[in-house]
Amino acid sequence: MAEEFSTDGMLDMFLYESGQLLEKLEGIILEKKDEECFDDADINEIFRIMHTIKGSSGIMMYENITKVSHKLEDVFYYLRESHPDNVPHLELVEKVLIVSDFITGELDKIKDGNEADGSETAILEDLDEFLNRIKGEIKEQGIRLPKENKHEEPSQFYIAPVASEDSHFYQITIHYRNDTQMSNLRAYSATYALKEIAENLLYTPEDIITNEESAEVILAEGFHMLLQTKSSKEDVIKLIDSSEAEKIDFEEITAAEYGKGLTEIAQEEAPIIINLDDDKPEVKEEKKAPMPGDYVVKAKETGKGKTLAKNQPKQQSIISVNVEKMDALMDLIGEIVIAEAVVLQNPDLKVPGLELSNFYKASAQLSKITTELQEVIMSMRMMPLTNVFQKMKRIVFDVSRKLGKDIELEVIGENTEVDKNIIEHISDPLMHLVRNSVDHGIEENVEDRTALGKPEKGKITLEAKNEGGKVYISVKDDGKGLKKEKLYEKAKNNGLIGNKEITDFTDKEIYRFITLPGFSTKEVITEYSGRGVGMDVVVKNIQSIGGRLEIDSKEGFGSEMTLVIPLTLAIINGIVVQVGQSSFVIETASIKEFVRLSEDAIVKEPNGEEYIVLRGECYPFIRLNERYQLPDSQGKVDNGIVVVLEHEGQQVCILIDRLIQEQEIVVKPIPSYVKKVKGLSGCTQLGDGSIALILDIAGLIQGEERG
Amino acid sequence: MAEEIKEELQEEDTQKGKFMTFQTGKEYFGISISYVNEIIVMQPITAIPEVEDYIKGLINLRGKIIPVIDVRTRFKMEPIEYTDRTCIIVINVKSTVIGLIVEKIAEVDTILDEDIVPPPTLGHKENEQNKYVYGLARTGNTVKLLIDPEKLIKDEDMEVIEEMQEEEQE
Structure with missing residues (x-):
């Protein structure tokens, strides 16, 4: 390595930044895939993204990424400069996606601590061929070719400067925007880029890599460079990454001035001119409002300038924070809430005759702030589904093209926010559902669609909505729908359901067959789906985050798969109940109703099992105090309250002594040292610092069935 | 590995030979101080x-x-009422944090390696606590039973039960 410095912090930054850029890139591509061509703003944006990735991967010495992004940059440079109007748009879209996939793949490897060792040759050749093709077509039409955006690959070794006769000398000062982060690294990347063409390069501050404080110096005074090169001014400007630069002062100087070195020149105020003989008027150089005697090249193209301005607030309003820090903050806030309760409910306050009105005023204020604090930290963990949905767009695009189906994807509610942990868990299952819809859902033959009076173009709707503390994400297609008879036969042939008749099952139960392990109705296994290991994994993944999958379908008119997931993993809405001395929490969503019954409503079987008959329905009945041998509970149905609970269509009734309150519960696991108890899923702290156990309805029902 | 190294290091330093001793009934027990996080009052x-x-x-x-x-x-002794002097010793054994309810904290004692003798191996079946006691030490007028916390929190019986349950579920 030519440059020896620690890349640990930079690597994180690089991965994060490149990831963001690639996401943006895919966003643009997918948005414009159905149009005739990219417009100028897009081309500029893609060019800029590739340029930035090229630059930063160059610094990080990921040569294959650099080469690939460089090549794509070339393509877009060409598009930008000569505006060819016969570019095969879809092919171009595909090429960009290939590049973006390649880089994403390499970044993933780097993230996992592996070498980025993917071979770039095939992609490079492919892009070369593509570029030559569109160029060739233009040549035939006799249009002047622009100068190629060609510069040598970044050299791994610093080449000692050699002075030569026809060298130009430039003084360059880059002023970064005040809010630019890591300006020293950006400055470094500028010097790195210039090294390719430089015969000699001096810059100040000199310790931009080793000294982080240099970033502030650069922001305050600008980054000064003296450059000796054979290249023309335009080439130099092009090499400097201008994405975060406010302005770039660019000045040609004499060899004598150059000899003086940087310090002297830097002190000379008011840069004089450039804008020398410019033979390319189409290079859009936006001039800043001219100040007297001060001509400045603003190294931004007009179109790009606009997009930048639009995106700028977005970029600056987001900072990335380590998740561990967030978790630590969340734990701390949890403790504050408890500490607050301990103070406000302190027994010392109960001494009679205390004058406490001021105390209560102050404590009301405190409670307000802590509640708000809790809300803020919760909202910090919430992320919109936009990124996940974007991935789905990509999948629909890829798969439908490969299968030759014409499919339109409609996305609704992509701004719905979900806890970050949950987003990580739903991405894969959702991908599976979308693939299934494209592959199995939409008909292969257009005739099958038109025969049913449906439009030729298939339609998949991806919708997210937030309702009653749950998030519903549905994948709906207007395809064939599920055939009940076929599902039934398949399940029977695979020995999944025994010998029951089809009439024994409700429609929903039959649809549920597709979630059984080892079930696939697709006769031919395709690249995308059909192995039958899919849906059961989907269901498992969803259940692991406390969600469920609902399936609905109408034969001939499509099916709808809905993921119902909780908003957050860490907090549930629960009702605190008391049995004897113990407190339990029941998730509000699983409570169907509370009833007061008399002992007559209980049916007792000889083996000790009890049932409740309620409005003609019969439910299993559990007395919590007996189940868990809790002392001090009267356990009388007449005095207690019966809670009817429901989980996935199964009901169970439990008897409790008292309802305490409904509140938001921060779920904590029971320490692993204690063996797992059936019917308990975790524990939580109540306002007074005591601990309540969270009832797991599924476990209760299961225990009941076994018993 | 890392934990072993850490433990070795800890034993090298000032915590070496220091034992937190507590009284339960008439007997005194000791637990190496490197395991002890803190002592809290009854909760x-x-x-x-x-x-x-x-x-x-x-x-x-x-x-x-x-x-x-x-x-x-845990030692299969008669349970007693918790009093003001009852304490919880919070120990950390291989990142499992557990509280031990003890009748009375005595003191921190220095016990040298050469003063520790292994417990008699005569097969006293009824003397269940031998399982967790790896050594006896005489300091002052009392004999202290030194506890191995790893054995204390690990219960062979429990493991067997768990294994059986797991098999059952499969």
Whole structure:
């Protein structure tokens, strides 16, 4: 390595930044895939993204990424400069996606601590061929070719400067925007880029890599460079990454001035001119409002300038924070809430005759702030589904093209926010559902669609909505729908359901067959789906985050798969109940109703099992105090309250002594040292610092069935 | 590995040979101080149903929920009422944090390696606690039973039960 410095912090930054850029890139591509061509703003944006990735991967010495992004940059440079109007748009879209996939793949490897060792040759050749093709077509039409955006690959070794006769000398000062982060690294990347063409390069501050404080110096005074090169001014400007630069002062100087070195020149105020003989008027150089005697090249193209301005607030309003820090903050806030309760409910306050009105005023204020604090930290963990949905767009695009189906994807509610942990868990299952819809859902033959009076173009709707503390994400297609008879036969042939008749099952139960392990109705296994290991994994993944999958379908008119997931993993809405001395929490969503019954409503079987008959329905009945041998509970149905609970269509009734309150519960696991108890899923702290156990309805029902 | 190295290092330093001793009944016990996080006063305990009798339940240690076990019950001794002097020793054994309910904290004692003798191996079946006691040490007028916390929190019986349950589920 030519440059020896620690890349640990930079690597994180690089991965994060490149990831963001690639996401943006895919966003643009997918948005414009159905149009005739990219417009100028897009081309500029893609060019800029590739340029930035090229630059930063160059610094990080990921040569294959650099080469690939460089090549794509070339393509877009060409598009930008000569505006060819016969570019095969879809092919171009595909090429960009290939590049973006390649880089994403390499970044993933780097993230996992592996070498980025993917071979770039095939992609490079492919892009070369593509570029030559569109160029060739233009040549035939006799249009002047622009100068190629060609510069040598970044050299791994610093080449000692050699002075030569026809060298130009430039003084360059880059002023970064005040809010630019890591300006020293950006400055470094500028010097790195210039090294390719430089015969000699001096810059100040000199310790931009080793000294982080240099970033502030650069922001305050600008980054000064003296450059000796054979290249023309335009080439130099092009090499400097201008994405975060406010302005770039660019000045040609004499060899004598150059000899003086940087310090002297830097002190000379008011840069004089450039804008020398410019033979390319189409290079859009936006001039800043001219100040007297001060001509400045603003190294931004007009179109790009606009997009930048639009995106700028977005970029600056987001900072990335380590998740561990967030978790630590969340734990701390949890403790504050408890500490607050301990103070406000302190027994010392109960001494009679205390004058406490001021105390209560102050404590009301405190409670307000802590509640708000809790809300803020919760909202910090919430992320919109936009990124996940974007991935789905990509999948629909890829798969439908490969299968030759014409499919339109409609996305609704992509701004719905979900806890970050949950987003990580739903991405894969959702991908599976979308693939299934494209592959199995939409008909292969257009005739099958038109025969049913449906439009030729298939339609998949991806919708997210937030309702009653749950998030519903549905994948709906207007395809064939599920055939009940076929599902039934398949399940029977695979020995999944025994010998029951089809009439024994409700429609929903039959649809549920597709979630059984080892079930696939697709006769031919395709690249995308059909192995039958899919849906059961989907269901498992969803259940692991406390969600469920609902399936609905109408034969001939499509099916709808809905993921119902909780908003957050860490907090549930629960009702605190008391049995004897113990407190339990029941998730509000699983409570169907509370009833007061008399002992007559209980049916007792000889083996000790009890049932409740309620409005003609019969439910299993559990007395919590007996189940868990809790002392001090009267356990009388007449005095207690019966809670009817429901989980996935199964009901169970439990008897409790008292309802305490409904509140938001921060779920904590029971320490692993204690063996797992059936019917308990975790524990939580109540306002007074005591601990309540969270009832797991599924476990209760299961225990009941076994018993 | 890392833990072993850490333990070795800890034994090298000033904690070497220091034991937290506590009294239960007439007997004194000692536990190497490198395991001890802190000592707290008795807390309200939330009982967990369907667990071993010596696991008394959960306590809230400044936002962290940890299980507590009663040392007397663990040693199959008669349980006693908790009093003002009853304490919870919070220990950390291989990142498992657990509270030990003890009758009375005695003191921190220095016990040299050469003063520790292994417990008699005569097969006293009824002397169950030998399982957890790896050495005896005489300091002052008392004999202290030195406890191996790893054995204390690990219960062979429990493991067997768990394994059986797992097999059952499969």
